[in-house]
Amino acid sequence: xxxxxxxxxxxxxxxxxxxxxxxxxxxxxxxxxxxxxxxxxxxxxxxxxxxxxxxxxxxxxxxxxxxxxxxxxxxxxxxxxxxxxxxxxxxxxxxxxxxxxxxxxxxxxxxxxxxxxxxxxxxxxxxxxxxxxxxxxxxxxxxxxxxxxxxxxxxxxxxxxxxxxxxxxxxxxxxxxxxxxxxxxxxxxxxxxxxxxxxxxxxxxxxxxxxxxxxxxxxxxxxxxxxxxxxxxxxxxxxxxxxxxxxxxxxxxxxx
Numbered sequence: 001x002x003x004x005x006x007x008x009x010x011x012x013x014x015x016x017x018x019x020x021x022x023x024x025x026x027x028x029x030x031x032x033x034x035x036x037x038x039x040x041x042x043x044x045x046x047x048x049x050x051x052x053x054x055x056x057x058x059x060x061x062x063x064x065x066x067x068x069x070x071x072x073x074x075x076x077x078x079x080x081x082x083x084x085x086x087x088x089x090x091x092x093x094x095x096x097x098x099x100x101x102x103x104x105x106x107x108x109x110x111x112x113x114x115x116x117x118x119x120x121x122x123x124x125x126x127x128x129x130x131x132x133x134x135x136x137x138x139x140x141x142x143x144x145x146x147x148x149x150x151x152x153x154x155x156x157x158x159x160x161x162x163x164x165x166x167x168x169x170x171x172x173x174x175x176x177x178x179x180x181x182x183x184x185x186x187x188x189x190x191x192x193x194x195x196x197x198x199x200x201x202x203x204x205x206x207x208x209x210x211x212x213x214x215x216x217x218x219x220x221x222x223x224x225x226x227x228x229x230x231x232x233x234x235x236x237x238x239x240x241x242x243x244x245x246x247x248x249x250x251x252x253x254x255x256x
Contacts, residue, residue, distance in 0.1 A: 023141035023157050029184045030157075030177070031133065034215050037065040040244075042237040047124050050228035057082055057122065064242045064249065068093045071249035074131065082122065086254040087112075091132045096169070099128060102254035109254050118171030124231035125200060125222040127171045134159075138166045144176065149187055154178040167194060185215055198225050210240050 045057040057079065063072045070091040076082045084104035091097050099112035117129040144156040160174040161167040172191040179186045185207055193199040206218035216238060223230040247253070 023143045024136065026143070026155055026179055026184070027141055027157055027159065027177070028136065030179045030186050033184045034217070036063065036214060036216075036240060037070070038240070038242040039063050040239050040242050041235050044234045044236055045122070045124060046232045046234070048230050055123070062242055062244055062248070064244055064246075066246050066249075070133070071246070072132065073249055073253065076122070085122065087128075087131065088249065088251060088254055089132045094135070094137065096135065097132045099132075100251050100254060109251055114165070114169050117169045125224050125229055126231055126233070129170045130222075134170065138162055138170075146181070147178065149178045152180045152187060153182070154180050154187065172199060183215070200224050212240055
């Protein structure tokens with residue numbers, strides 16, 4: 001009887017501990033478990049229209065943290081019509097990101113202004129804002145409950161934009177993330193437009209645990225529920241860490 005009581009009390013304590021977490025804390029842990037200070041990868045971006053026609057792009061990405069700023073360089077290496085296009089992102093801890101893009105056809109580098117961050121990334125269903133980490137302070141968080149998703153018990157965490165400016169920059173008014181209770185991995189995200197209608201659904205798959213204990217998703221799909229288009233990002237090669245110097249993450253290097 002004592003053993004049964006002890007087991008029951010332990011279960012209650014575990015449940016209480018889970019319930020004591022705020023929605024923001026859960027979201028922070030979900031971000032931390034996939035957060036890398038440095039990495040490099042080669043990936044394939046597949047873009048499908050509503051009829052299923054496919055366009056394919058190959059991309060290299062490098063990220064490294066310098067001080068409190070994460071700097072990311074994204075370069076398109078094929079096909080020829082987009083080869084040389086590059087994006088540079090400075091992801092700050094407590095303020096809005098800075099983004100630049102180089103378009104080889106124009107031979108010009110320009111800054112991506114705030115209202116463009118929520119626009120499509122190179123014709124895909126991902127947005128420019130999806131290429132960097134969101135600022136946690138831009139949202140209000142709420143636990144909507146729990147739900148089983150593909151055999152995993154997940155929290156449903158709502159992140160609602162603080163104002164219209166934040167919504168415009170991110171390309172949605174609110175999102176609902178399905179975060180696995182056991183691992184804090186996010187497996188699905190629903191994005192809602194300014195009218196409150198479901199706009200896009202993101203599926204995050206093929207997580208692999210890395211030597212540093214963090215996880216990385218090797219496939220992400222963004223499906224537009226309103227027009228039938230979708231985009232899939234597949235990671236072909238991935239490595240933790242990077243030896244690139246800070247000078248490699250500058251606007252001048254976008255053209256190299």
